[in-house]
Amino acid sequence: MSQALYRKYRSKKLSEIVGQAHITRLLERALKRGAVAHAYLLTGPRGVGKTSIARILAHEINNLPYTDESTHLDIIEIDAASNNSVEDIRDLRDKVQIAPVSAPKKVYIIDEVHMLSKSAFNALLKTLEEPPEHVVFILATTDADKLPATILSRVQRFNFRLIGEADVVAHLRAIAEAEHIAIDDDALRLIAEQGQGSFRDSISLLDQLQHVADGAITAQLIEESLGLASxxxxxxxxxxxxxxxxxxxxxxxxxxxxxxxxxxxxxxxxxxxxxxxxxxxxxxxxxxxxxxxxxxxxxxxxxxxxxxxxxxxxxAQPVATAAALSGNSAVKPANSPAQAKEPALHETPQVSKKSPETPAASPRAHTSAAANSGVTSTQKPSVSIKDDKSNAASSASTAAPAHNKKNKEEKSFAWDDFLAPLKESAAGAHSILAKCKYHYDGAALTIYAGKKFAKNQIDKALPALAESLQTIGLPDIEITVLATPKPPEDSQTAAIIAMMGGGEEVSL
The missing domain is CATH 1.20.272 (Zinc Finger, Delta Prime; domain 3)
Incomplete structure (x- = not known):
């Protein structure tokens, strides 16, 4: 019976370990100085060499030669996945008191140590903290986060890394040459990619493919064998x-x-x-x-x-403008065939209320340059969303639109009628809007949300707000939502608030 390649080519010395030099250098240096710790923790992804290093380290601590088939009475391996009860650990705790048979140290390798039960960890804790002089523990796990802090504080921890793709490819190529396996570079890279940084998985896959290949192993063969897309x-x-x-x-x-x-x-x-x-x-x-x-x-x-x-x-849309990337957007309908064919820079979904006779126009987004071109609409409300990160001074300058549009006559706005349809179409936004202040100048509606969170919730409901404007007979009104409180109408008061770093005018 042939031996699996991952076992046949398993490293036998710390110096032969590939891809974990940050660990092997430290261990080799410590062993040369005779500085052997009483407990080690090897943690990291599966298949990256934890068990191999644990076995090599156990043998090198005792100056014993290591082969994959070698066994020694003073090197004991325990699988915590199947020996995880408190009784198993109590039995181990009794046996560690017995001196080594022939080696300087008795070494216990506990694999998948995170599988121990809570009571088993408690039973192990005292022994791990003060083991007999002749005992060394080597714990290995793929999930160190499941270990109690009391255990972690009593071990020397070594974190293993995923193996780089270049290292895996080089190692696979060496094995393929030694085994006379014909394989091209693309196939080696694909195997390394599928191994996801694990030597064991990558070598096992190479082993599997050599038995199904009729000739050289190619990337196409791997894709077909593993059900991969090309x-x-x-x-x-x-x-x-x-x-x-x-x-x-x-x-x-x-x-x-x-x-x-x-x-x-x-x-x-x-x-x-x-x-x-x-x-x-x-x-x-x-x-x-x-x-x-x-x-x-x-x-x-x-x-x-x-x-x-x-x-x-x-x-399908062109790259957004700087204004769109910063959170500013405007939704305006196209009212000419030429404009309708022009791709939008930033689409904002909008709900349209259609009558059986007249289909609603599909709104499109435009940059500020398009907005300034004089294109207006008489079918749908325009909705602009401003990402307000400005201070009180900038909000004061943008507030009170009536001051900047003195040529427009101040008109009344049925706020309650505007909010009424939103109870059903946008209940969350309705509850926020009920607490907001607003300003209407006959051409634009400015809503002062007061906070960023409130602004974001209102922004999500802009299509519903647009429909509500249609319901009350104002289909061509632009909506602007600001995250700031409504500034005072009096310019002098607004200037004072701006100098104070922001604030809100409150009626007493």
Missing amino acids: AQDVDALLAAAAAGDIAAIVQQLGAMEHNGVPAPIAAEQIARNIQRSAISHPERLALLGPLAKVTRSPWPYTSLLVALTSQANIA
């Missing part, structure tokens, strides 16, 4: 999302599903591609959040489709 398929999906081509996304995902590529694996491959190309394509980073939800979804392919098409919708 690199070309992933690139095509991202290109379609960048181009806003939803039809191409749907077609590509359908082909991948037909070929048996699991959606979570496809999402993981896409995410890796995005991470690798983050510098050249930073706009793709927004996809990582939706992609992370694919694995947990009961309909993973549907979630993957939603994630990619949402990116496609964003990609």
